[in-house]
Amino acid sequence: MKRFSLLPLAAAFLFPACEGNHGTPGKPEVALVMKSLANEFFKTMADGAEAYRKQNAESFELVSNGIRNETDLAQQVALVEQMIARGVAAIVIAPADSKALVPVLKRAQDAGIVVVNIDNRLDREVLAGSGAAIPFVGPDNREGARLVGEELAKQLKRGDQVAILEGVPTAFNAQQRRAGFEEAMQTAGAAVVAVQSASWEMEKANSVTASILTAHPDLAAILACNDSMALGAAAAVKAAGKEGQVRIVGFDNISAVQALIREGRILATADQHGGQLAVYGIEAALSILKGEAAPADKKTPVDLITQAQLP
16 A cells, blocks of 8 residues: 655644735635645645645645544544644645534634544534534445445355444544445345444454454455544454455555455445545535535445456
C-alpha cells in the first residue's frame, strides 16, 4: 500500500493550498478537516478538493488538514480550534468521532463560521442537545455495505462463518457499515462468529484477523468496514495460507484494494467517490456563504466495485 508522509505533529498537519491572508473580500477561506492522511481515501479526498480549488481559484481559498491516525480525536479537535483562531469562513469536516467533535464545531458556529459535515455523520441527538444545526453531505454507508455484503453472499453457503472488522465503534459510518454487512449476512443465512474493531487501521486489522483465523479455522469470509482494514486482513489471510478459503470485502475503493480485486484476493468494495466528497461539502459551504439557506442533508453516490467494474 502506498504511504503518505506526514509533517511533524507540531505543524498540526496543516497544508495551505495557497499563500496569502486568511481570506480576502469576496474570496473566503474554507478549511477541510479530515481524518488520517495515512489512509489513501483521505489523501484522495484532499487531492479532489485541491483540484476543485484550482478550477475555482477566484471563488475561495482552501486549507487542508489531517490527523496522524484515525483515533486521534484530541488532535482533530485541536485542528478545529486552530481554524477558529485562524478566522476561516467555513469548515468542512469528516469527523473522527460522531459525538466528540460536536462541542468544538458548535463553538465554530458561534464564532460565525459555516460548518458542513461530510463522510461520517455527526450524532443527531448530540447535535440537537448542543443547539448546533450542521448539514450532512455524504453517502448512505449502510446501503453501500449492504451492496458489498450481498455481493459476498453470492459466494457463500447458508451457515458459513464470517467475521466483521469494524471501524471506530463511536463513528456513525462504522456503525452503519457494520449494520449493512450484518443485514446482508442475515439474509444470506451466514453465521457472524466475530465482530472486532480494528479502528480503521491496516496494521491492527492484520493482527485482529490473525487472531480470528486462529479462533475460527473454518471461517469463510471477512467483511472489513474500510479498505485499509481489508488490506490488513488480506495480508493475514495470505500469511495463514488461507487465500481462496477466506473471501474478503472492503469499503472505499482505494487504489491498493483495486489491485487486490484484480488479483482475486479481495472480492469487492464500495466506492463513495472520495475525490468528490469534499467537493460536495465545499459547494454546500460556499452556497451558505453566499447567503443561501443552509441545504438539507444531501445523499451522495455509493457504488459496488468488483473485478467487472475495474478497467
